Amino acid sequence: MNCPNCDSYMVMVERDGIELTWCPFCHGFWFSLIELKLFAKKFNVKKNVLEFLKSIDIKTKEKKKYCPKCLNVMHKVNINGIVLDKCVNNCGLWFDAEELSKFINALSDDKLSQDSTINFLGEFFNVK
Numbered sequence: 533m534n535c536p537n538c539d540s541y542m543v544m545v546e547r548d549g550i551e552l553t554w555c556p557f558c559h560g561f562w563f564s565l566i567e568l569k570l571f572a573k574k575f576n577v578k579k580n581v582l583e584f585l586k587s588i589d590i591k592t593k594e595k596k597k598y599c600p601k602c603l604n605v606m607h608k609v610n611i612n613g614i615v616l617d618k619c620v621n622n623c624g625l626w627f628d629a630e631e632l633s634k635f636i637n638a639l640s641d642d643k644l645s646q647d648s649t650i651n652f653l654g655e656f657f658n659v660k
Contacts, residue, residue, distance in 0.1 A: 536597040559629035577639045612638035
């Protein structure tokens with residue numbers, strides 16, 4: 533699968549029962565919707581992380597990205613001020629570098645630092 537941000541080949545791995553697809557070049561993450569729910573549960577997010585699927589495509593100056601699974605254009609969705617890319621066919625969500633910890637913080641009562649996310653992922657990907 534190629535990265536929707538930089539078109540590099542992404543690495544697919546599994547950690548703690550969660551399948552992660554990561555771009556080693558731009559450090560973005562692709563999550564299927566099921567894996568995103570598992571990841572959110574790992575960080576004790578009690579809100580429904582898929583609730584935003586009802587969101588409509590917002591207008592933004594960010595470049596359009598294409599789903600790495602079905603290759604259709606992805607919609608931009610705004611979740612508490614964070615603009616994410618969501619596949620129109622609900623294949624998954626794309627997180628640019630640093631957006632993942634912001635997303636978890638936006639939905640969680642317990643605030644995480646970027647370091648908390650990196651600690652979980654970093655050992656696996658050598659992210660610092």
